[in-house]
Amino acid sequence: MSRPTQASTAAQRAAALKQAPFLAQLSEASRERVMAAATELRVHRGEEIFHTGDPARQCYLILTGKVKLSRTSKHQPPPPPPRPGEKLTVAARRRATTVQTRESLLWVMGPGDMFGELSVFDQGTRSSTAKAVTAATLLRFEGNQLAALVGMRQDVALAMLQVVATRLRRSDDHTTGMVLSDVSGRVAWLLMHLLERFGEDSDPVNEDSQWVRHDLTQTELAQIVGASRETVNKVLTDYESRGIIEVRPREFRVLMPQKLLARVE
The missing domain is CATH 1.10.10.10 (Winged helix-like DNA-binding domain superfamily/Winged helix DNA-binding domain)
Incomplete structure (x- = not known):
């Protein structure tokens, strides 16, 4: 599981923080408050950060590396059609009752991107799985701490709304690109x-x-x-x-x- 590590190189960290739209919209005072609530983590390639159905308690900002969001669905394939006059074999019936899983990759994110942000507004359960595509360094924020800052500081609230709006726009673009x-x-x-x-x-x-x-x-x-x-x-x-x-x-x-x-x- 994810664990705290020593800080990334100063150059990598500075570049990623500069790219992060969420942090770029904050005043210096608000940025300091937000960063004070962050924990730096490093995850290995292929390591799961959270899984669908997990409690949604934290959100993350990527400093280095890439992370993918995916969702798994269950699928029961139909049995192969029998030949004329032939009955389904026991093996075919068994295959027909075997439920398979399919993974749909929703998106891949890189330095400066934020994910898991819905935990700030609704601490329900995760709707997707987050996994490191490469070795990655992340900032982890406790959702309840950011929610408190949203209530106290207008620029933090507006920045979080922008993050959510970007997520919705990306989802709409994805749907349009896939359907049409x-x-x-x-x-x-x-x-x-x-x-x-x-x-x-x-x-x-x-x-x-x-x-x-x-x-x-x-x-x-x-x-x-x-x-x-x-x-x-x-x-x-x-x-x-x-x-x-x-x-x-x-x-x-x-x-x-x-x-x-x-x-x-």
């Missing part, structure tokens, strides 16, 4: 959003070219767009063959962003 497109369009939508969030400096030779280190497997990419890994692999291969992107494990380079944007629209 085919798989190829959904993959293009995902690549553009990853580019916007994790795109690195452009290539001096080609200003439109940017590397995106997302740290996700193709299976995880497929979980976001609601398709099979094989289908997503075919779409990425098609985009690469057309010179739109260059794909490497857990990263890609966008060579023609306008082509991806046109596919999304």
